[in-house]
Amino acid sequence: MSIPKKIQQLRVSINEHNYHYYILDDPKIPDSEYDGLMKELLELEIKSPELITVDSPTQRVGADPLSIFTEVTHTIPMLSLSNAFDEQELHDFAKRLQENLSAAIIEYVAEPKLDGLAVSLRYENGILVTAATRGNGYCGENVTQNVKTINNIPLRLRGKYPEILEVRGEVFMPKAGFIKLNQQQEAKDAKTFANPRNAAAGSLRQLDSNITATRPLTFYSYAIGTVSEINLPDTHSEILQQLQQWGLPIAKQNQVVTGINGCLQYYQQILSQRNALPFEIDGVVYKVNNIEQQEILGFISKAPRWAIAHKFPAQEASTKLLDIEVQVGRTGAITPVAKLAPVNVGGVTVSHATLHNQDEIDRKDIRINDTVIVRRAGDVIPEIVKVLIEKRSSDSQSFILPEQCPACNSDVVRVKEEAVARCTGGLICPAQRQQALQHFVSRQAMDIDGLGKQLIVQLVTNNLINNPADIYSLTHKQLAGLERMGDKSADNVLLAIEKSKTTTFARFLYALGIREVGESTANILANKFTNLDKLNQATEHELQQIMDIGPVAAKNIVNFFQQTNNINVIERLQIAGINWPEIVNILQDEQILAGKTFVLTGTLLQMSRNEAKSSLQKLGAKVSNNISKKTDFLVAGENAGSKLEKARNLAIIILAEAEFIEMLK
Numbered sequence: 001m002s003i004p005k006k007i008q009q010l011r012v013s014i015n016e017h018n019y020h021y022y023i024l025d026d027p028k029i030p031d032s033e034y035d036g037l038m039k040e041l042l043e044l045e046i047k048s049p050e051l052i053t054v055d056s057p058t059q060r061v062g063a064d065p066l067s068i069f070t071e072v073t074h075t076i077p078m079l080s081l082s083n084a085f086d087e088q089e090l091h092d093f094a095k096r097l098q099e100n101l102s103a104a105i106i107e108y109v110a111e112p113k114l115d116g117l118a119v120s121l122r123y124e125n126g127i128l129v130t131a132a133t134r135g136n137g138y139c140g141e142n143v144t145q146n147v148k149t150i151n152n153i154p155l156r157l158r159g160k161y162p163e164i165l166e167v168r169g170e171v172f173m174p175k176a177g178f179i180k181l182n183q184q185q186e187a188k189d190a191k192t193f194a195n196p197r198n199a200a201a202g203s204l205r206q207l208d209s210n211i212t213a214t215r216p217l218t219f220y221s222y223a224i225g226t227v228s229e230i231n232l233p234d235t236h237s238e239i240l241q242q243l244q245q246w247g248l249p250i251a252k253q254n255q256v257v258t259g260i261n262g263c264l265q266y267y268q269q270i271l272s273q274r275n276a277l278p279f280e281i282d283g284v285v286y287k288v289n290n291i292e293q294q295e296i297l298g299f300i301s302k303a304p305r306w307a308i309a310h311k312f313p314a315q316e317a318s319t320k321l322l323d324i325e326v327q328v329g330r331t332g333a334i335t336p337v338a339k340l341a342p343v344n345v346g347g348v349t350v351s352h353a354t355l356h357n358q359d360e361i362d363r364k365d366i367r368i369n370d371t372v373i374v375r376r377a378g379d380v381i382p383e384i385v386k387v388l389i390e391k392r393s394s395d396s397q398s399f400i401l402p403e404q405c406p407a408c409n410s411d412v413v414r415v416k417e418e419a420v421a422r423c424t425g426g427l428i429c430p431a432q433r434q435q436a437l438q439h440f441v442s443r444q445a446m447d448i449d450g451l452g453k454q455l456i457v458q459l460v461t462n463n464l465i466n467n468p469a470d471i472y473s474l475t476h477k478q479l480a481g482l483e484r485m486g487d488k489s490a491d492n493v494l495l496a497i498e499k500s501k502t503t504t505f506a507r508f509l510y511a512l513g514i515r516e517v518g519e520s521t522a523n524i525l526a527n528k529f530t531n532l533d534k535l536n537q538a539t540e541h542e543l544q545q546i547m548d549i550g551p552v553a554a555k556n557i558v559n560f561f562q563q564t565n566n567i568n569v570i571e572r573l574q575i576a577g578i579n580w581p582e583i584v585n586i587l588q589d590e591q592i593l594a595g596k597t598f599v600l601t602g603t604l605l606q607m608s609r610n611e612a613k614s615s616l617q618k619l620g621a622k623v624s625n626n627i628s629k630k631t632d633f634l635v636a637g638e639n640a641g642s643k644l645e646k647a648r649n650l651a652i653i654i655l656a657e658a659e660f661i662e663m664l665k
C-alpha cells in the first residue's frame with residue numbers, strides 16, 4: 001500500500017475508535033492497540049511531513065505559544081440563560097410559555113447545567129477551523145489551538161455534515177481530573193485552583209496550548225449556531241442526536257420530559273445524583289423541545305424565552321462559628337474542627353467544618369464567634385471559605401492549638417516543615433487507641449462486622465481493650481454487659497471476631513496501621529516479602545528499592561517493627577489464631593496479568609472474593625471496584641447484577657467463574 005493511502009487508512013481507523021471511545025463510551029479495542037495505531041501514523045507523518053493535515057488525529061498536541069489571543073466575532077450571538085431559583089419562578093416561566101403558545105402541555109429537553117465555560121466550535125467542510133470563548137456574547141477569544149487538545153472534540157466530523165456548522169457547548173473539568181491537577185500543582189508548588197470551573201477557565205485560556213494539552217478538559221455540546229443547510233430536525237432532542245451522529249459528545253443525562261412536573265421530577269433526580277456525577281453542575285436547564293415553538297417564543301434581551309436554568313441551592317452558606325474543637329487521629333495528628341451553628345448547605349445540614357491545621361486558621365484569620373462562609377463540595381468534609389470580617393464582633397477570640405493532647409495530656413509537637421501537629425502519647429493516648437482500633441476492624445482491614453465505633457468507644461473507656469490483640473480475648477460476659485448489647489448481639493460480635501481470624505497477609509499489614517502504609521502499599525509489601533519474618537528484617541534501603549515506597553514510608557515501616565510493643569501485639573495476634581494463606585512468590589516476569597484491570601462481581605463458589613483478589617494481584621493484575629472504560633475483565637459469579645450489565649454495554653470481556661479459574665492456572 002502507498003504511504004498516503006496507509007496514512008489515510010490509519011486516520012479513518014483512529015477517528016472511528018475515537019468515536020466509539022469518547023462519544024459512544026463503547027471502546028472497540030484495548031488502549032494498547034489504539035496507541036499502536038497512533039504510533040504508526042506518527043512515524044509515517046514524521047517521514048512524510050508534507051502529508052500532515054490540520055485534522056489529522058496527531059494534531060492534538062500543543063502548538064507554539066501565542067503572545068495574545070485574537071478576537072472572534074460570533075456570527076450568531078452566544079446567549080445566556082434566565083434563572084429560576086425556586087419552584088415558584090419555574091411555575092411562572094411555564095405559565096408564560098403556555099399563554100404565549102396557547103398550549104396546555106409543553107415538551108422540554110432537560111439537561112444538566114454544566115459548570116465550565118461556553119465555547120463555540122466552527123466546522124467548515126467537516127473540519128474544525130475555529131474555537132472561541134463566549135466573551136461578552138458577541139465577541140470572544142480565539143482558543144482554537146487549545147480546544148484542539150481536548151480529546152473528545154472531533155477535529156473532523158463524521159457522516160454527511162453541512163458545509164458550515166457551529167456547535168455550542170461547555171468545556172469543563174471532571175471532578176477527578178480537577179483533584180489530580182491540584183495535587184500535581186501542589187507537588188510543584190504552583191497555584192492550585194479553587195474549583196473545577198476556575199481550573200477549566202484557567203486551562204482553556206492559556207497562551208501556551210502545550211499547557212492546555214496536559215489539563216484534563218472535556219466538552220459536551222448543547223446547541224447549534226450558524227448552520228449552512230436548513231433541513232435540520234424540528235426538535236431540540238433530535239438536533240442533539242444529530243450532533244452526536246456527527247461525532248460530537250453530548251451529556252448522557254439529557255432527557256425529554258413533559259410539562260413542568262416532568263421538569264421537577266428531573267430536577268429531583270439529578271439533584272440526588274449530583275454528588276455521584278463525574279462533573280460539577282450548578283443546576284439543570286429546561287429547553288422547549290419543539291423548534292417552531294422556540295421560534296414563536298423568541299428572545300428577551302440576552303436570553304431565549306424558551307429556556308430557563310433551574311439552579312440548585314447554593315453549596316455555600318454563612319453561619320456562626322461557635323467553637324473550635326480538636327480531634328486526635330489514629331497517628332496522633334491533631335486536627336482543629338469548627339463547630340458551627342447548624343446551617344443548610346445545598347440540602348445538607350452542616351454543623352462541623354474542618355480547619356485542617358493552625359496555618360490554615362492563621363491564614364484565614366478564623367476566630368471563635370466569627371460569621372463564616374462554609375462550602376460543601378461533593379462528598380468532602382465541609383470547609384470554611386472565609387470570614388465575613390465586617391460581621392466580626394468584639395467577642396471574637398483567636399484560637400491556638402493546645403500544647404497538650406486533649407485526650408491524654410501528652411505534649412503536642414509540630415515537626416519542622418510539616419503543617420500537622422501531633423500528640424506524642426502514642427499507645428497511652430485513648431483517642432489514638434480508639435482510632436487505631438477502629439482502623440483495625442474496618443472493612444478493608446480485618447473486617448470485623450458489628451464492632452462499630454460506639455462499641456469500641458465503650459470498650460476503650462471501660463478498659464476492656466487497649467490494643468488490637470485484646471479484641472481476640474473478649475468474652476461473652478464482657479460484651480453482653482455493655483450498653484445496648486444483649487446476649488444475641490454479643491454472640492454476633494464474637495462470631496464476627498472469630499471469622500476475622502482467617503484473613504490475608506496484605507489485610508493484616510494494612511490493619512496494623514503503620515503510618516504511610518495504605519491498602520495498596522500493604523499489598524505490595526505482602527507480595528514482595530510474603531511473610532512477617534522477611535518483612536521484619538527488611539532494611540530501609542531494601543524497602544526503598546521497591547517502586548511506590550518512598551523514604552518516609554520505608555522509615556515508618558522499619559520503625560514500626562523495632563517497637564517491642566508492636567512485636568508483642570503481633571505475637572499475641574498470631575497466638576490468638578490469626579492466619580492467612582501462604583503467599584507463593586512469583587517472579588516479575590511471571591506477572592502475566594501486569595497492566596490488566598479486573599473487576600469481581602457476584603458470588604464465587606470455589607473461592608472467596610479475597611482469594612480471587614489476591615490471586616489476581618499476585619499475577620500483577622489490578623483489582624478495581626468499579627467498571628470503567630479501563631476495565632479489561634469482569635469476573636462474574638452467581639447473581640451478578642448491574643456491573644455485569646455495565647460491562648456488557650462497554651464490551652468488556654466477561655469471565656464466568658470456571659473460565660476465570662482456568663485463566664489463573
Ligand code: IVH
Binds near residue numbers: 113114115134309
Ligand atoms: S444553553 C441559547 N445548555 O450556562 C442558550 N447552557 O447561564 C444558551 N450552560 O453560557 C445556553 N450547561 O455556559 C445551555 N445544558 C446547557 C448548559 C448551558 C451549562 C452554561 C453556558 C451558558 C450559561 C448560561
